Amino acid sequence: MKTNTRFFVSTLLVALFLTLTTTPLFAHCDSYDGPTVKDAQKALESNNVSLVLKWISPEQEQIVVPLFQKTYALKTGDQEVYKIVEKHFLETLVRLHRETEGAPFTGLKPTGSTKKIVQLSDKALVSNQSETVLGPLSTFLNKVIREKYDKVISLEKIKNNSPQQGRAYVKAYVDYTHTIEAIHDLLEQGGGHAH
Secondary structure, three states, rough: OOOHHHHHHHHHHHHHHHHHHHHHHOOOHOOOOOOHHHHHHHHHHHHHHHHHHHOOHHHHHHHHHHHEEEHHOOOOOOOOHHHHHHHHHHHHHHHHHHHHHHHOOOEEEOOOOOOOHHHHHHHHHOOOHHHHHHHHHHHHHHHHHHHHHHHHHHHHHHOOOOOOHHHHHHHHHHHHHHHHHHHHHHHOOOOOOOO
């Protein structure tokens, strides 16, 4: 597949996935599975605060850097106290990161709470193998679009039999067409992190 075609297909699949999911695609930034927390844990292991600064704005550094230093200083002390302070640091970092996205922070989600497809997207980036995510994503999207399409086709046959059947058809038709329109809009305007 040519690079431009692969990019278009990848973009289309991601846009469609963003459209079809009710949970933000990148909500794993507030999870222990997410890259923000993983970078924070690496930073605390190596005493290197610069590993987390990319997740926040320059203005937020004045909050994160001193908190990081206090957290790191407690690392070799009472482990019960350290775990509490570490959690506070992680929550603060993620809350500030979510703030830069314009997204709410509702607390850190536990390990294992991230959707499988999002885990695959991260795995694809680490392994530099786009097919790791494109294959399962394509299968999922094909299934969802096919179901919406088939529902419209089946209801079209009976849409004029009664107002109730007509309304069922209209509901399915609107769902199907709005999904396609949303994909088009995302491709024209681009998708943001907070979708």
